[in-house]
Amino acid sequence: MKRDVFQAIADPxxxxxxxxxxxxxxxxxxxxxxxxxxxxxxxKHMKILIECGLxxxxxKGRExxxxxxxxxLSEVAEWIEQYRQFWTSRLDALENYLNDVQKNNNSKKKK
Amino acid sequence: MKRDVFQAIADPxxxxxxxxxxxxxxxxxxxxxxxxxxxxxxxKHMKILIECGLxxxxxKGRExxxxxxxxxLSEVAEWIEQYRQFWTSRLDALENYLNDVQKNNNSKKKK
DNA sequence: TAAGTTTGAAACCAAAAGGTTTCATGTATG
DNA sequence: CATACATGAAACCTTTTGGTTTCAAACTTA
Incomplete structure (x- = not known):
């Protein structure tokens, strides 16, 4: 059974x-x-962690x-990262906005 | 009951x-x-997401x-971030290795 | 070799999770 | 008002989860 990293780290x-x-x-x-x-x-917990590759x-001998x-863990990190823009600082929101504006301007220039 | 974000995102x-x-x-x-x-x-899934603040x-009217x-999600992101150094670039791995070597040399010197 | 150590696995159990059907309640709207 | 709609909640069921005790196997070492 292929375990899921999300599920594996759910348990404290x-x-x-x-x-x-x-x-x-x-x-x-x-x-x-x-x-x-x-x-x-x-x-048993260990087995779950092993099954999902964590x-x-x-x-080594009997040990x-x-x-x-x-x-x-990067699988989880990446899933979360795609949403980071939704909660970072208002400054970042501004930055994103400015990037978008710039992108749009460039597109317009190309045309 | 205070729900756990880790547990909430465990379910696909x-x-x-x-x-x-x-x-x-x-x-x-x-x-x-x-x-x-x-x-x-x-x-029911919604209720769990609500309980953990996600x-x-x-x-709005009857809806x-x-x-x-x-x-x-930042709670999870931060938990993961503390471990990021363990899997980032190979350069980092080399750096860690060199740090270890240095540490061991120091220990030996002390003896 | 015999005794102790480290581990894996089986059998079992209670509680939690995820799902269903059914019913009650509040809100729109013809 | 009467009917349809959106939702919350209860009762119930099955599977999964996290835990236990017990036993067997493999490796160490006195």
Missing amino acids: TRREILNFIAFEPQNVNTVAAQFDVSRTAIY VDVRQ RYCAAKLEQ | TRREILNFIAFEPQNVNTVAAQFDVSRTAIY VDVRQ RYCAAKLEQ
């Missing part, structure tokens, strides 16, 4: 897991120790190091 | 709803007509116009 525990392994890969037990819930519960696993692949 | 139908009303507010029926599911189902409602308040 999974966001905390990502944050915990963002700087340095950690094995499952180390991650689980950070949380109140059972290791198995964390493992986490990568590297076997498995989980590394965050945060570039997968 | 809700993302489509946001996109549909992003440029121009629409009443519930008009939105519902865009989707296969029932009006009531769309209304949608604003303005009564209720729903407008997207996309600036609420």
Whole structure:
């Protein structure tokens, strides 16, 4: 099953897991120790993160190091960016307006 | 109940709803007509979007116009931005690597 | 080799999510 | 006023989610 990044980061525990392994890969037990819930519960969250590509696993002996692949977040970032013009500052709104005006002027000049 | 923006945008139908009303507010029926599911189902999605502040409602006669308040997405955007350094250009990766090397050298020197 | 450690997976459970049909209410309008 | 329309809400159902306990397997190490 191909998991969805949007859905993966919807859960606060999974966001905390990502944050915990963002700087340095950690094995499952180390991650689980950070949380109140059972290791198995964390493992399940991990599985979801792995399925959507947000986490990568590297076997090392009997341990498995989980590394965050945060570039997968760009899918969400890009989805949001397309709407950024709707909420940035009024200055930006002005800037956009001026850009538009300029664009229109250029088009007119070409004609 | 204070809803969570992360959770609200996890559902693909809700993302489509946001996109549909992003440029121009629409009443519930008009939105519902865009989707296969029932009006009531769309209304429930709408309610979730309203509860987390992603949608604003303005009564007008017997109709209720729903407008997207996309600036609420900034919460998610900011959460992602803090990790952007981890996946931007390879140049950044090289920079991080060099920083690490330097750090390790310093540690060794201390010993 | 035997005991301890790290992990994966199965069976099970309660609550939440997403959907439906149905009904009530307020608003327009012929 | 009577009918049609737009919406909110309740009751109900099925699937998914997030959690648990338990057990098996693979790897370490005394």
